[in-house]
Amino acid sequence: MVRTISRDDARRFYDRFGAKQDRQEFYEDVAIELMIELGGFSDAQAVFELGCGTGRLAGRLLSDHLPAAARYVATDLSSTMVGLARDRLMRFGQRCQVRLSDGDFDFSSHGGPFDRFVTTYVLDLLSLADIRKVFAEAHAALVPGGLFCHAGLTKGTSAVSRTTSTAWALIHRIKPTLVGGCRPLLLADLFPQDRWRVLHREVVVSAAIPSEIVIAETR
Ligand SMILES: C[S@@+](CC[C@H](N)C(=O)[O-])C[C@H]1O[C@@H](n2cnc3c(N)ncnc32)[C@H](O)[C@@H]1O
Structure with a gap:
């Protein structure tokens, strides 16, 4: 079992x-761009983001893709990240809230339901048990037909990208903090099929590092 x-x-x-x-x-x-394209954000009304980091994706979605009336709740467990995201997203006023999380996956107190659940390069850090919790709680937080939009590290699809992802996984096994705790996953295979329909799954490679994009809909 992989240690996280x-x-x-x-x-x-x-x-x-x-x-x-x-x-x-x-x-x-490159991966986030494709996730935005496939996630249909011009139709979204309420977005929840897990692990927003500095708020870069939220800023991009709010300024360029979401309808003016759409609201956004972004969470992160790092107070440094929450501070950076709040500074960056202040200009969106009431449309956007950035909340410090205790790292738990109960999203019920964040003012849902949401029609998009977004997370980029976060599930890569989590144990399989925690990823299953995220799936269950995201399902509960989404409206029927709501979309789970993910981008994250994955296994390579070509000789070069396979070498990179194998080396990355090896470093993660030896000392996970050297790679920010992240390791390559095959996330699409982990969605419980009775609760989710995977609409899109693609792998893109940028600078020899492969990323997986998954868009899944609640059943
Ligand atoms: C690799 S960074 C990705 C940040 C951002 N999503 C991006 O794509 O740039 C992982 C982020 O997830 C946050 N994080 C890790 N575990 C978390 C948890 N259990 N709940 C909320 N945020 C978490 C970290 O604090 C960090 O900001």
Whole structure:
């Protein structure tokens, strides 16, 4: 079984990492762009984001993709990240709330239901048991037909990207904090099929690092 980092270690790591998270755009942005395209955000009214980091995705969705009346709730367990996201998203006023989370996955107190549940490069940190909890609680937080929109690290699809993802997984096994606690996943295979319908699953490679995009709908 793969060892994942504890919530306290994740909080400590991301409190220190802070704004450096935005430097990961060199491999994240291509995947996030595709997730935005497939997630149909121009029709969304209420978005919940788990692990918003510095609020980069929220800012992008609110300024360029969501209807003017759409609301956004973003959470993170790192107080540094929440501070950065609040500064960045202040200009959206009441449309956006950034909340400090204790790292738990009960989303019922965040003012749902939502029609999009978004998370990018966060599930990569979590144990399989926690990912299952996220699926169950996201299902409860979404309206019928609501979409789960994910981008995250995955296994490679070509010789080069397979080498990168294998090396990444190896480093994660040796010392997870060297890679921010993240490891490659095959997330689409983990959705319980009786509760979710996977509408899209794609892998994109940027700077030799493979990312998986999954859009799944509640059944
Ligand atoms: C790799 S960063 C990704 C940040 C952002 N989503 C992005 O794509 O740039 C992971 C983020 O998830 C947050 N995080 C980790 N575990 C979490 C949990 N259990 N609940 C909420 N946020 C969590 C971390 O604090 C960090 O900001």
